[in-house]
Every structure is written in C-alpha cells, then in structure tokens.
Amino acid sequence: MGTVTLAARAILAFVFATAAVTKLRDLRAVRATFRAFGTGERLASLAPLLAPAEAAVAGGLLIEPLARWAAGAATLLLLIFIAGMSNALRAGRRPDCGCFGGLQPAPIGASTLMRNGALALTAILVVSGGPGPSIGSWVGAHTALEVLAILAAVAAAAAAVMISGGSTTANTAKGMASASPPALPAVTLAGRPAPEFSLSDLGGQAWTLEQLREAGRPVVLVFINSTCGSCLASFPDLARWQVTLAGSLSLILVGAGDSERMRQVCEQHGISHMLLDGGANVARAYGAVGTPSAVAVSTSGVIVSGPASSIYAIENLIRLTLRRDSPSPLTDVARAGSQTN
Numbered sequence: 001m002g003t004v005t006l007a008a009r010a011i012l013a014f015v016f017a018t019a020a021v022t023k024l025r026d027l028r029a030v031r032a033t034f035r036a037f038g039t040g041e042r043l044a045s046l047a048p049l050l051a052p053a054e055a056a057v058a059g060g061l062l063i064e065p066l067a068r069w070a071a072g073a074a075t076l077l078l079l080i081f082i083a084g085m086s087n088a089l090r091a092g093r094r095p096d097c098g099c100f101g102g103l104q105p106a107p108i109g110a111s112t113l114m115r116n117g118a119l120a121l122t123a124i125l126v127v128s129g130g131p132g133p134s135i136g137s138w139v140g141a142h143t144a145l146e147v148l149a150i151l152a153a154v155a156a157a158a159a160a161v162m163i164s165g166g167s168t169t170a171n172t173a174k175g176m177a178s179a180s181p182p183a184l185p186a187v188t189l190a191g192r193p194a195p196e197f198s199l200s201d202l203g204g205q206a207w208t209l210e211q212l213r214e215a216g217r218p219v220v221l222v223f224i225n226s227t228c229g230s231c232l233a234s235f236p237d238l239a240r241w242q243v244t245l246a247g248s249l250s251l252i253l254v255g256a257g258d259s260e261r262m263r264q265v266c267e268q269h270g271i272s273h274m275l276l277d278g279g280a281n282v283a284r285a286y287g288a289v290g291t292p293s294a295v296a297v298s299t300s301g302v303i304v305s306g307p308a309s310s311i312y313a314i315e316n317l318i319r320l321t322l323r324r325d326s327p328s329p330l331t332d333v334a335r336a337g338s339q340t341n
Helices: 002-024 027-038 040-042 048-062 064-090 110-129 133-141 146-165 209-213 231-246 257-268 283-287 311-326 329-338
Strands: 198-200 206-208 219-225 250-256 274-276 293-297 301-308
Touching: 002 048, 002 064, 027 040, 027 048, 027 231, 048 064, 048 206, 064 110, 198 274, 206 209, 209 219, 219 231, 219 311, 231 250, 231 257, 231 311, 250 257, 250 283, 250 301, 257 274, 293 311, 301 311
Parallel strands: 219 250, 250 274
Antiparallel strands: 198 206, 219 293, 293 301
C-alpha cells in the first residue's frame, strides 16, 4: 500500500507541477481563461495566484510530513475546477480548459471532467490512506531496477492522465509539409455558399467577403475570442502562417469580444489582418460554435472545409486547402516551416 500511495503522490505532483510551470509562462492567458469561464473581473484578477498555488501543492506532495495537507489542497482545487467546468458546460460554453497553459489547449468537455475527477479521487486516496513512506526510505527499501520500473510506470500514468483531457497542441508548419492530414470533423458546411458579411478591421476599414476573394486566393476565416485562452496561445502560429502562406491563401482572423484586447494582441504578434465581429454574429453564421475555429472559402465563394475547431484542426484545414487550391502547396508550406527554424 505504501508504494501505491507514494505513486499517487508522484502522479499528482507531476501533474500539478506541469500545470504551474505552463501557466507561469503566460499569466495573461490564464486571466483570459478565467474570464472565459464567466468568473467576472474580481475573480479573474486572482488568476496569477493559481500557478503558485499549484506549485506549492506539487512541492508539498513530495514532502512526507506535508503530503496529506497538500493532497487535501489538491482535492479542493480539483473540486473547484470541476464545479467551474460543469457550470460553463451547463451554460452552453466550452472555453479552453487552460489546465496546462498553452501546452495542451483544448475546449472543456466530458473527458476534462473525467480527468479532474480521477485526479480528485487520487488525491482523496492520499488524504484518507495517509502519505505513505518518505521518498528516501522507499528508495532505500527497493533495488535500483525496481525504482526505475516504478518511476517509468508513474511517468507513463501521469502523461496518460494529462493527455486524456484534450488534444495535443498543433504541429509546426514544418511538420505540415510532410504529414498526411487527418480527416476534418464529420459535421461540415462544405459545399454551401459562404455567408456574405461586412466587417471593419482594426483601422476602421470595412471588408466584405467578396473583397477578400478578389485577390484570387482561397480565404481561411479563423474565428477567435478575446477571452479564449486557446486563441491567445495560437496567435504565434496564426501570425506566422498569415505571412508565410500569403502567396497561397488569405488567412483572415475574425475576432469577437474586447476589440482593444484584440488590438493589443495583434500588435504584439504582428497580425496584419483582423476583422472585428463583436457579437460573434458572423461566427455563428459560419457554424463556429467554439473558438478558435476556422472555415475555408474557395475563390468562387463556396465553403470547401470546416468548421474546424482547435489550432490543431485549423492546421489540418489549412493544409487541405493548400493541397486543393495551391499550384505548389507543399513548397509553400515547406517555406513556412523553414522560416521558423
């Protein structure tokens, strides 16, 4: 039983430490995630405290005298996460989990709740059963081979728990050149005429879909929201693709929410073309129920792919669009990858 309890502590410590480190890399995105869950500005202002709290829990779990208290704190945090996610899902919202910062952006869902529930049960095991042996005494009681085997099993279990709650992050543009794109989601608007719209950019100039298609290239509309953590994490990739693939397609960001926040992020990452869709009316017309999402429109004004949700699926959509419409798509995508190395 001592080995089981110690393994539970190690898994929890690994997960909480990873969550803390990834959140510390972009505290602004953590605050945006809080807003996306509907916490309000007062609670969102406390967002920077979450990463240090998770780090403290991770550290406490590794120290035998503090492990039981740290497991109790982990249980409390996980129950709060579960309550927040359940409330968002009941309200029809699926914001980015934000569980591991930008490492694994994915909308919340049943799998996210199940993952947090499993972690909560693991923490309760430590609280109810006691902390088990100290790390030093446990290592001293086992052979080196046994220690390595159990450590490998613990690492695999921790990685499986983290992956189970969402999709992995997007591949690099270099990877786009060689990988075969998975199929897009079964629900698609492909074959339908693209809804017309007129939206203003950050400079106040109005743009219609017809004007965007005048360049003679397919148009990929990427729908984002100023409160979406996954959207903020995807901006470096979107900015790079917008520049390096400009000769093959027009990548247009369509942003809902706080326009000033959108302006700041665009300036930070060098986004050149952002249209403002404050009420997300255009996003809804294109079937984009979550963010980030994307739809590809042909030069004739017909939807050819999408909506695709998550930056990973958007990358696949872009790859498919290039293969369908660009005279030398693999060359364009390879160029996109080479400029990032």
